[in-house]
Amino acid sequence: MIVIVVPLFQRFWRNNRALILKLALVLSPALALMIMKAPPVPKLHLYDRTQSYFVHPIAEGLHNARRGSGVVFDRYIHLVDVQVENEKLKTENEKLLAEILTLQEVQVENQRLKSALSMPILSKTTFVTGQILGQDSNPESLGFFINVGSNNGIKPRMPVISNNGIVGTVTRVYPNSSMFLALQDPSHAVDGTIRRSRARFIVQGDGKPLVGHLKYLDRAEDVRVGDTVITSGLDGVFPKGLKVGTIVKVQRPKSGITQTAEVRASADLGQIEEVMVITSEPNDFIEADNPVDPLASGPSEDSGTRVQ
Amino acid sequence: MNKIQKKWAEIPLLILIFWLCQATEISLGVLPWGLGSISIFAAILAFISYSRSWERTTILAYLISLVASATAGTKGTLFIVSMVWASLFSKLLSSAFNLEGRNSFAVLTGWFVLFQKITLWILLNHFARSPTVGLFFVHAFSQILINAIIAWIIYPAFIKWDQYFEHVPEEESRGLA
Numbered sequence: 497m498i499v500i501v502v503p504l505f506q507r508f509w510r511n512n513r514a515l516i517l518k519l520a521l522v523l524s525p526a527l528a529l530m531i532m533k534a535p536p537v538p539k540l541h542l543y544d545r546t547q548s549y550f551v552h553p554i555a556e557g558l559h560n561a562r563r564g565s566g567v568v569f570d571r572y573i574h575l576v577d578v579q580v581e582n583e584k585l586k587t588e589n590e591k592l593l594a595e596i597l598t599l600q601e602v603q604v605e606n607q608r609l610k611s612a613l614s615m616p617i618l619s620k621t622t623f624v625t626g627q628i629l630g631q632d633s634n635p636e637s638l639g640f641f642i643n644v645g646s647n648n649g650i651k652p653r654m655p656v657i658s659n660n661g662i663v664g665t666v667t668r669v670y671p672n673s674s675m676f677l678a679l680q681d682p683s684h685a686v687d688g689t690i691r692r693s694r695a696r697f698i699v700q701g702d703g704k705p706l707v708g709h710l711k712y713l714d715r716a717e718d719v720r721v722g723d724t725v726i727t728s729g730l731d732g733v734f735p736k737g738l739k740v741g742t743i744v745k746v747q748r749p750k751s752g753i754t755q756t757a758e759v760r761a762s763a764d765l766g767q768i769e770e771v772m773v774i775t776s777e778p779n780d781f782i783e784a785d786n787p788v789d790p791l792a793s794g795p796s797e798d799s800g801t802r803v804q
Numbered sequence: 805m806n807k808i809q810k811k812w813a814e815i816p817l818l819i820l821i822f823w824l825c826q827a828t829e830i831s832l833g834v835l836p837w838g839l840g841s842i843s844i845f846a847a848i849l850a851f852i853s854y855s856r857s858w859e860r861t862t863i864l865a866y867l868i869s870l871v872a873s874a875t876a877g878t879k880g881t882l883f884i885v886s887m888v889w890a891s892l893f894s895k896l897l898s899s900a901f902n903l904e905g906r907n908s909f910a911v912l913t914g915w916f917v918l919f920q921k922i923t924l925w926i927l928l929n930h931f932a933r934s935p936t937v938g939l940f941f942v943h944a945f946s947q948i949l950i951n952a953i954i955a956w957i958i959y960p961a962f963i964k965w966d967q968y969f970e971h972v973p974e975e976e977s978r979g980l981a
Contacts, residue, residue: 521862522892525885529927544874547823551875554827562832630830632877635840635943636924636935639877641830667877677877682933703935704838766836 661739890920913955
């Protein structure tokens with residue numbers, strides 16, 4: 497048997513060697529796909545870490561230079577109309593001074609109310625502020641690079657927020673920089689709830705720069721256009737009560753047990769320059785969500801510990 | 805520089821160029837409306853498939869895709885696989901048709917991007933989550949256009965690079981020219 501098969505195989509190999517090799521090359525990515533299963537928390541290759549030392553500082557410099565040149569250009573353009581504008585501003589200034597006095601009163605009132613509510617969300621959290629230094633090159637994903645990394649205490653899966661609400665989650669961490677996936681990325685999801693009706697669902701990114709959609713939203717739940725979506729705190733990543741966005745569209749199909757809705761993220765990716773990465777462990781959020789006495793936890797002015 | 809010096813200088817120089825290109829594409833090369841970035845890697849891989857043998861194309865496609873994946877937000881494995889398959893598809897195209905000159909190379913790069921986008925979309929749909937079909941078409945169309953223009957502009961530089969570092973075209977090296 498072997499005497500027959502081996503020479504046959506040898507002849508086949510001799511005649512079709514080039515074809516077999518080409519076929520093997522073409523199929524090699526499929527093999528790579530089967531072998532290289534992506535871990536839930538991606539580990540960085542040596543190459544990734546090395547290139548981050550070089551690429552990210554240059555990118556940061558270029559990003560800042562672009563912003564700087566934009567400012568200089570804008571200022572020059574503005575100089576042309578500055579005299580006319582100056583006169584207009586003088587009259588407006590008088591009006592504004594009067595308004596400031598009123599607003600100061602409102603601010604004092606606002607601070608008083610905030611203290612009463614005690615803002616438990618960020619009372620026990622620590623965060624690191626980072627500046628955006630670039631965006632990932634692939635349009636299929638919405639990833640952003642920031643200038644803080646493992647040396648600043650950043651770890652994968654840490655939540656990223658801005659003053660308008662949640663922004664995304666850290667996915668890759670380099671020594672001095674890191675990358676986060678934005679809320680609108682198709683592979684990003686957050687456990688959310690409607691502030692008014694407390695309806696629960698998953699907020700899933702759509703790949704569009706502004707909008708995401710609600711998944712697993714019960715048909716019976718009360719959801720309306722204009723409702724504010726906040727984090728539920730149940731995903732173990734984001735603290736409870738952070739703003740996600742506003743409902744802009746609700747679709748209730750004729751059949752089925754769920755309804756769908758579109759949410760416009762409160763943080764506009766095009767406008768964000770700085771973000772905050774929450775470095776506290778999820779357990780701290782749970783403690784912060786359930787204070788023994790909300791009024792005893794003090795005013796919220798100094799909530800959050802700014803590490804950098 | 806003699807031939808040996810050139811051989812040793814080429815790889816560090818390439819890595820330096822790649823890093824500079826990556827720093828530029830994530831900071832300055834970002835396109836508006838979420839259309840991605842102006843990237844040079846598609847043109848490089850299309851040129852490799854255009855000018856190198858099957859074996860070299862595969863090996864270089866793996867290495868260069870690994871480099872490019874550092875600034876791509878999608879899962880690294882899926883991105884690399886889509887780039888390698890697109891390179892092999894471009895190799896098939898360039899072997900099947902008699903491509904020559906700048907315009908042909910720009911068209912080949914366009915096909916490379918289209919195949920890479922389709923492969924990546926399918927892989928993302930299967931292994932992760934892909935953007936909607938509408939967004940895919942928008943991304944694919946804009947990226948084909950941009951990369952074809954980049955390829956058309958950069959083609960003479962690629963040819964000069966090959967001449968300087970004395971790379972023998974595939975057909976000549978096999979005595980087919």
